[in-house]
Amino acid sequence: MELFTNQILAGIATGAIYACMALAVVMIYQAIDHLNFAQGEMAMFATFISWQLMQWGVPYWGAFVITLVLSFLGGIAIERILFKPLAKAPILTNVAGFIALFAIINSCAGLIWDFTIKQYPTPFGSAPFLGSQLISTHQAGMIGVTLLLLIGLFFFFQYTRIGLAMRAAAALPESARLVGINTSWMIALGWGMASAIGAIAGMLIAPVVFLEPNMMGGVLIYGFAAAVLGGLTSPFGAVIGGFLMGIFENLAGTYIPGVGNELKLPIALALIISVLVVKPAGLFGRHIVKRV
C-alpha cells in the first residue's frame, strides 16, 4: 500500500509537468482550433532565452518576466507573419506549417546554444517537500504555479471582456465579427497567451529534465495526450488530465510486468484511447453537437 501511495505521489509530481504543457495546448486549441505541434519548441526557445538572460546577470524573476513578455510578443509575431496568411489554407497545410516551424526553431536553438545539456536554476529550491522524499519543493512549487495559472485563466475567460471576446471568436467567428469583435486579433492574442504559458511551462520543467533543444519532445506528447484526455475544450480538464497522465504512467511502470521505461508511453496512450472510446469528448470536454 505504501508503494502504491508513493507511486501516486510521484505520478502527481511528474503530472505537474504535463499539466503545465497541456494548459498551453488547450489555450492554443481554444484560439485556433488546431493542435500546435511547435508549441513545445516555442517553450524550449523561450526557456533558452531566459537562461541566456540569467547568464548575462539578470536575476531569476527579472529574466522570468522579460521572457514572458518576449514570448507573448513572439507568439503574436509568429501568428501575424506565418499563420495569418495560411488561415484560408486547408487544415492539413496548417499542420505541415507547424511541423516546419518545429524544425526551424529546433535547429536554430541547436545552432545558437548547441546540444549540450545545461543546468537550469529553480526558484523553489530542491529540498524534500514536507519531509517527503518523493516530492521536492520545486515540484510542489510547480503544482502551485500550475494551479494559480489555471485559476487566473478561469477568471480571465469568465469575468473579463477580452476573455469573453476570445471565447466568442473561437466559438462562432462569424457572429463574433458581427457584434464588433476583431476576431483576427483575438487569434493573435491566443497565440501570444499560449506562447507565454508555454514559456512558464518550459521554465518550470527545465530544472527537472535539464535544458537542451530536444527537451520538450517527450513532454509535448504527454501534454497533448493529457489535453485530449481531459477534453480539449476545458483548461481544467487539461490540468486534471496532466495529473492523471503522470499517475497512469507511474502505476503502469510499477505494476504491469515487463513494462520498461520505453513501453510506458504506448500503454498510457492506449489507456487514453480506451477512455476516449467511452467518452469521445474527453473527461471534462463539452461534446460539440453539429447541426446538419
Place this chain on the structure above:
Amino acid sequence: MSAAEEVVAEGHEAVEAVPKRAMTLGTGTSLVVVVLLLIVPLFTKNFIIFQMTMLLIYGLAVLALNILTGGSGQFSLGQSAFYAIGAYISAVLMEQFNVNYALTLPISGVLCFGVGFLFGKPALRLSGVYLALATFALATAMPQLLKLNFLEQWTGGVQGLVVTKPDAPFGLKMSQDMWLYYFTLAVTLAIYIFSVNLLRSRSGRAFMAIRDNEIAASAMGVDVALYKTLAFGISAGITGVAGGLGAIAVQFVAPDSYTITLAISLFLGMVVGGVGWLPGSFVGAAFIIFVPNIAESISKGLSGAVFGVLLFLVIFLVPHGARQIAIVGQQLIGKLRKT
C-alpha cells in the same frame, strides 16, 4: 483561373472536395511519365537508380495515406507502423523461412490489410484529433513492440535483420539495383492503377461521400462503418507492400528505422503533393527524399531550419500542393490550344 479560385475558396474543410477526374492525370501525360520512368534508369548510375527506387516506394506509402485522407477523409499518423509491419514480414519470411521475395509482398499486403482493418474497427468511434492521437500511439508503440524479447528469434531484436538483395531472374544481364527498380516500378504501376480504379468504383464513391459529409452518406445508404474500416485496411495494405519493398531495397530492417519521424515525413509528402491527388504522392515522395539532402548541402548546422523554410515556401506558394500547379498548368495549356 476559375477552377483554381474555386479550389482556394473552399479551403475551410479539412479535405476539400475534388472532382473525380481531377484525382488523376490524363492518359497522355501518364504515358509520357511511364515511358520516362522506363527509360531513365538505362542511362544513370546505380546510386540514382536506388534513389528512384526509394522514390517509388515512398510514393506508394504516400499514395496509401492519400487514399485514406484524400479519399475517405480520415487522418492517420500511424502509417510508419504499417510500413514497419510490412517490412518485417517481408524480411522475416525471406531470411528465416526462405520465401521468394516477390511472394512476400502480397503476404505483407494481406496481413497489413488485416491489421489495418482490425485497428480501424475501434478507431471508428474517433475522428479528427482523436484519431490522429490513436494512430500516433500505434506509431510510437511499434518500434518498442518490434524489440520485444519473445519476438527476437525472428526479428533479431534491436539489431534488426539483414536482407539479401535479389538477383535479376531469367539470366537477365542487369545489375541488382536496376532489376529491383523495374520490379518496384511494376508493383507501383499495378497498385497505382488499382488505386485509381478503386476511387472510381462504387467503394471509392462511398469513401468520398463519407469524406464530404458523413451524415449525408449514411442517409444515402452508405455503410459508414464498413467503408471507413475498409479504407483503413486498404491504406494499411498498400503501406505494407511499400514497407516490404523498402526492406528489400535498403537490405536492412531495424526497429528504429520506423519511428514516428517516418509517419510525419509521409504526412508532409501528402500535403506537398496535394491531398486527394494521387499522382501528387510521387511529387511529395520526391520532396521528402531530396529536400532534406538539399537542406543539408546548403547548411550543415542549420539543415533543420533550411528544411523548415523550404517547407514554408512550398505551403505559402502552393497551399494545395503539386495539384495546384497541375491545375494551373492544365489551364495554361487549354488556353494555348484555344488561341
